[in-house]
Amino acid sequence: MKKLFLILSILLLFHTTYAGFPVGKGRTVLSLAYNFYHSNSNFDIDGHIQKSKHGDYFDSHYLSLYVAHGISRKLDIFAALPYVYEASRNDSIYLSRGSFADCLIGFSLTKMNKSFNKFTSFKLAGIWPLYHGVKPLAISYGATGVDFTINYTSTPKKMKIKGYYMLEGSYRHYFTPEGPDQFLFDIGRSFTINHFNYIICDLSGTISSSINKSTIVNPVLSKDFSYLETKLTFGRRMSRTLTLYLEGFYTPIGRNTGRGLGGVFVSVWKLP
Amino acid sequence: MKFKTIIYQCLLSGSLSKVVRSFIFLSILFCLSTLSASANTLYSTAKKDSTKESxxxxxxxxxxxxxxxxxxxxxxxxxxxxxxxxxxxxxxxxxxxxxxxxxxxxxxxxxxxxxxxxxxxxxxxxxxxxxxxxxxxxxxxxxxxxxxxxxxxxxxxIRTPLHKPADFDKFWEDAKADLKKVEPKYTIEYSKTQSNSTHRFYNVEMQSLDNVTIHGWISIPRLAGKFPVILVMPGYKQILQPFFPDDQAIFCLTVRSVSQMNKVNKNPHFESEYCMVNIDDKNNFIYRGAYMDCLRAVDFLFANYKLGLDTNRIIVFGGSQGGSFALVTAALDHRVSICGADNPIYCDMHNYYEIANNKRPDAFPIKYYNQYLRQTAIQKETLLRTLDYFDVQNFIPTIKCPVLIALGTLDPIAPPACVYAAYNKVGPAARRKSEIHILSNVGHEITEEYSFIKFLWIEENTVEIQGH
Structure with missing residues (x-):
């Protein structure tokens, strides 16, 4: 089972729930997310669906802690610490592994317009693997990397249903001879039901490119793949500081990657 | 449409170089559109001109x-x-x-x-x-x-002299002592019609100085937790309409009115203009009571914190007369954590009198002062001696919390020189966290941009407050 897009999704998770809004000077935002993903089929190199044989599957439980702190009105620092437990059955061989995954540390600079309803943020982050080796299951590439993201979030004044639009594009590079180089994007629209309930619709995707085009030798570590993902998130503000999000996602289109669906539960604390 | 096509094609072909090129192209396009948006204003002006001779x-x-x-x-x-x-x-x-x-x-x-x-x-x-x-x-x-x-x-x-009477502090201590003697008799009435699915709304009443009943309303988000409170002070003869922010409770105060002064027999000359009621007597001048009404509102918040109010985070703000009330409240009651004042009036009154009289004698409140001086035998100096007890700049040095002030450079009611002179008297400790915003070519109002800055500033300063 190929599952790399899951890791990328996790790293994007916070972006979905907090969009490109700055955290705010002196404020800390803490987010704890649980992600479950199940896949029992693949997209092949031509984007065709390949059903798995003999009941093969790949399951993943992902727990991620995300912290962002507002240094100033425009500058935030952030870090993500994910832990993953994977279980896979491939050709009747059952494998599992639990480990910390790729840690992400970076900063974000936001430019706002005069009406404070259009936010353009530039994010730069480093990626550090917190695991060694690829056995019994690979967590990710095991390499350091860098991520550069541009996010544009707008809350137009004249909207039939209030909320925001979000456009995000990221370029990510892993420092290995084979890369990969990845382009990630996310197009989102949030709908405010009332002051404290939101629905967020997202279309996101990843295109990963590498000179290593292998698909057979070690499918888990595929570096050349792409996919499109649809997400639907419901958010509810529970208290002055806590907001909960429940998200479902599905992969309708892909190439050389896993095909599956999953759900995410995110809690976001705005402190103080 | 083009963007989607590019993404879809790249997705299936896996051509990263094309994707990266698209990403860079789109980024540049975005930056250019941002730049051209700001340049557009100038361009469109020129274009418009060329179509019409002028x-x-x-x-x-x-x-x-x-x-x-x-x-x-x-x-x-x-x-x-x-x-x-x-x-x-x-x-x-x-x-x-x-x-x-x-x-x-x-x-x-x-x-x-x-x-x-x-x-x-x-x-x-x-x-x-x-x-x-x-x-x-x-x-x-x-x-x-x-x-x-x-x-x-x-x-x-800008340095202007403080015309602070020798007994200024005692005068206000006495007023506060008089207020303390009045039993507040708070009444809180839940309003079904004004409450909604996200906020609770209450109409409140309380007794203030001279046993005048003052009113207000409070809106509180229907969420768990205590909320910082914004105590909104009214402008001149203003009654504020309900509003419902997500992150704060709002308490809008209506200070005593002329008719209430009539009711308690505190308006012997039946003066109808608010700012002139008992102006000849500092002990009965309407603003002595109005300033105390503001302090009573703070008392109310502390007495009723169980409604879900975070009394460690009380923000007072207002515009015009409300700005003056906010500054005076922050000075007289140090339980206030943050103070915001837009175009506060009654600042640096001696200077104000000269500026207004020479530039806009028809503007509020100078026109009433001049009318009063014309109709009575009272000298300007005597009037100013009374006003010294109510001059906002005399209160300002005792403010301990961060202050945010806005002024309009064309403001005839709160002249910029007077407001800035008052701001310059904020004490050094409070000054470090205080800001003044000058709104150029703006009269007695604030800009939309500034109103956003103001709420951001309030948010940021609310975050920094440590619990008592």
Missing amino acids: VKVKVIAGNKDCIFNRKYIRYTIDITNTYKNAQEGTVVYEVRNDRNKQLFGGEFNVHVNAKGILSVPLKFTVNAPGFYEISTRINVTDYDDTIATVFGYKPKL
């Missing part, structure tokens, strides 16, 4: 906010001629101080070519820190006009 004059300050802190004040007068014939004539400029005294000026001949633009640079100096008016009169073949604008010169150095 002469347009712009007086552009060398500094965007019209505040000059260096030796020279620089302006540019841009004359745009869209007529098919040249424009000949003169440009006259005058610089006046805030007491309307002409300091200097100049005149020069201009020739603007047909469909041409002429830029005339001005460079001059003024001696004293303050706010000055520069008026430009243009008289050319097909057009004449006068444009007046105000600039500030080293406003941080």
Whole structure:
């Protein structure tokens, strides 16, 4: 089972729930997310669906802690610490592994317009693997990397249903001879039901490119793949500081990657 | 559409170089669109001009906010001629101080070519820190006009004397003691009609100085937790309509009215203009009670914190008279954590009197003061001696919390020099976290941009407050 897009999704998770809004000077935002993903089929190199044989599957439980702190009105620092437990059955061989995954540390600079309803943020982050080796299951590439993201979030004044639009594009590079180089994007629209309930619709995707085009030798570590993902998130503000999000996602289109669906539960604390 | 096509094609072909190129292209496109958006304004103005014959004059300050802190004040007068014939004539400029005294000026001949633009640079100096008016009169073949604008010169150095009566502190301590003697008798009535699915709404009443009943409303988000409270002070004769922010509770106060003063027999001359009720007697002047009404509102918040109010985070703010109330409340009650005042009136009253009398004697409140002086035998000095007890700048040095003040450079009711002079009297500890925003070419109002800044500032300062 190929599952790399899951890791990328996790790293994007916070972006979905907090969009490109700055955290705010002196404020800390803490987010704890649980992600479950199940896949029992693949997209092949031509984007065709390949059903798995003999009941093969790949399951993943992902727990991620995300912290962002507002240094100033425009500058935030952030870090993500994910832990993953994977279980896979491939050709009747059952494998599992639990480990910390790729840690992400970076900063974000936001430019706002005069009406404070259009936010353009530039994010730069480093990626550090917190695991060694690829056995019994690979967590990710095991390499350091860098991520550069541009996010544009707008809350137009004249909207039939209030909320925001979000456009995000990221370029990510892993420092290995084979890369990969990845382009990630996310197009989102949030709908405010009332002051404290939101629905967020997202279309996101990843295109990963590498000179290593292998698909057979070690499918888990595929570096050349792409996919499109649809997400639907419901958010509810529970208290002055806590907001909960429940998200479902599905992969309708892909190439050389896993095909599956999953759900995410995110809690976001705005402190103080 | 193009973006989607690119993404879809790349997704299936896996061509990263194409994707990266698209990403860079889109990023550049975005940056260019942002830049062109700001440049558009200028372009569209020029385009509009070219379709209609006119002469347009712009007086552009060398500094965007019209505040000059260096030796020279620089302006540019841009004359745009869209007529098919040249424009000949003169440009006259005058610089006046805030007491309307002409300091200097100049005149020069201009020739603007047909469909041409002429830029005339001005460079001059003024001696004293303050706010000055520069008026430009243009008289050319097909057009004449006068444009007046105000600039500030080293406003941080504006120093005006405090006219603080010797018994000022005692006067207000006595007022506070009198207030304490009045049992508040808070009544809180849940309003079904004003409450909604996200906020609880209450109408409240309480007793204040002289047993006057004052009113207010409070809206509180229906969420778990305690909420910082914004205590909104009313402007002159203003009753504020309900609003429902997500992150704060709002308490809007209505201070005593003239009719309430009548009811308790505290308006012996049946004065109808609020700011003049008992102005001849500092102990009965309506603002003595109104300032105490504001303090009673703070008492209310502490007494009713169980409604879900975070009394460690009380923000007072208001505009115009409400700004003055906010500053006075922050000075007299140090339980207030943050103070915001937009265009506060009644600041630096001696200076105000001179400025207003010379520039806009028809404006509020100077016109009422002048009427009063004309109708009675009372001298201006006597009136000012009473007003000294209520002059906001006399309260300001005792404020301990961060203060945010906004002023409009064209404001005749809260002249910029008076507001800045008052702000300059904020004590050093509070000053470190305080800010003043100068809204250039704005009268007795604030801009939309500033209102966003204000809420951001309040948010940021609320975050920094440590619990008591």
